[in-house]
Amino acid sequence: MTHKLYYDSAYTREWHTRITGKMDKEDGLYVTLAETAFYPHGGGQPCDLGQIGGVDVLDVISEGDEVWHKVERALEQEEVDCRIDWERRFDHMQHHTGQHLLSAVTLKLADAMTLSFHLGTDYATIDVDSAELGTEQIAAIELEANTQIYRNARIAASWVTAEEAARLPLVKQPSVTENIRIVEMEGVEYNACGGTHVASTGEIGIIKILKTERVKGSTRIYFKCGFRALEEFGAVQRVTQAISAKLKTGRDELLERLDKLEAEQKQLQAEISAVKAANDTYFAQELLAQRQGLIIAQVFEDKSVKDMQSLATKLTAEHEGIVLFVSRSEAKVVLAQKGQPHWACGAFFKGNLGAYQGKGGGSDSIAQAGFPSVDEALAFFEFTRDQLGHH
Structure with missing residues (x-):
């Protein structure tokens, strides 16, 4: 049986012990130790990493009374010095306690019980039993949580019997009936938990709620604690400062400045659309004057597929015939028709795009497709124009 040092003290970083077992599994070599401070996966908390006898620990799992450590390579010595990756461990302690x-x-202020906890490399989440938490509720929860951090309440763990656990105001009664570990956050809660925690709420540093989202009738709260929260604040500050410098605007005026830019952009876009519409009218007349029979075929250097669709729609709305466009810059083709029942654009594309690695489709009256390269787009354009000529 492995003696679990992480239950004696979550602050153990280095120790000397002996290897008590070795096992070759499908995914690698595992060893057990007489004593270990390496915390295994469990309760939403990832395992610890570090070194055993100078060899990297890649994973830690718990099986019964033993803790197995997956190591990078075989260890020859029986007596070993062990070392925890303390930065990772303390991050886990901050977030698990947080x-x-x-x-x-959240339970106190929103009457929402936590359903699950996930601690990832980028952020942590809890799913709570509430369909929706408003902005004011989230702000109040964040403020109260940080108030408890500043209070620096003591956190202690103890082992109790099932009878003793039943007398405690636990958030949730444990499923196990013996060797029950209780974590008490003084003045806040009692919780049955086997994870690693800091010694007082002050060591959490800070809790910052990043966002919330609805997940199957519950609410998922994304948050960061401690050093991760500090890094998050630094990243946001750098971006904010860069935007302020670019817009030559103080932080407090950024939203007002962005609203103004958005309004200017909408006005500019409206003016551009008006100019494009006028240009399309003149260009449509030019194309109609140059067309051969009922067919208009044109190669564009840098016209977008949206603009080609708009021009094709304008031409076919006012005149019967077939319009075929290709854009070199986007490697896309547009085909449109009016009054030509034997030329269903979508069906033609469906039957012929595969030979040119094209992807797309459309209706009887208009279709569009994209191609891996401009050469394939031009080849399909020439093929289509040839087919139109035969008909």
Whole structure:
């Protein structure tokens, strides 16, 4: 049986011990130790990493009373010095304790029980039993959680019997009936938990709620604690400063400046659309004057597929015939028709695009497709024009 040092103290970083077992599994070599401070996967908390005898620990799992450590390569010595990746461990301690605090406050202020906890490399989440949490509720939860951090409440763990656990105001009664570990956050909650935690709420540093989203009738709260929250604040500040410098506007005036830019952009886009419409009218007349029979075929250097669709629609709305366009810059083709029942554009594309690696489709009256290269787009354009000529 492995003696679990992480239950004695979550702050153990280095220790000397002996290897008590070795096992070759499908995914690698595992060893057990007489004593270990490496916390295994469990309760939403990832495992610890570090080194055993100078060899990297890649994974840690718990099987019964033993803790198995996946190591990068075989260890020859029996006596080994072990070292925890402390930065990773302390990050996990901050976030696991932060989760306890955030869950307790959310239950208190929003009557929403935590359903699950996930601690990832980028952020942590809790799913709570509430269909929706408003902006004011989230702000109140965040403020209260950080108030409890500043209070620096003591956090302690103890082992109790099932009878003793039943007398405690636990958030949720544990499923196990013996060796029950209780984590008490003084003045906040009692919780049955086997994870690693900081010694007081002050060591959480800060809790910052990033966002919320609805997930199958519950609400998922994204958050960061401690050093991750500090890094998040730094990243946001750098982006804000860069935007302020680019717009030559103070932070407090950024939203007003962005609203003004958005309004200017909409006005500019409206003016551009008007100019494009006028140009399309003149260009349509030019294309109609140059067409051969009922067919208009044109190669564009840099026209967008949206603009080609608009021009084709304008031409076929006012005149019967077939319009075929290709854009070199986008490697896309547009085909449109009016009054030509034997030329269903979508059906023609469906039957012929595959030979040119094109993807697209459309209706009887208009279709569009994209191609991996301009050469394939031009080849399909020439093929289509040839087919039109035969008909």
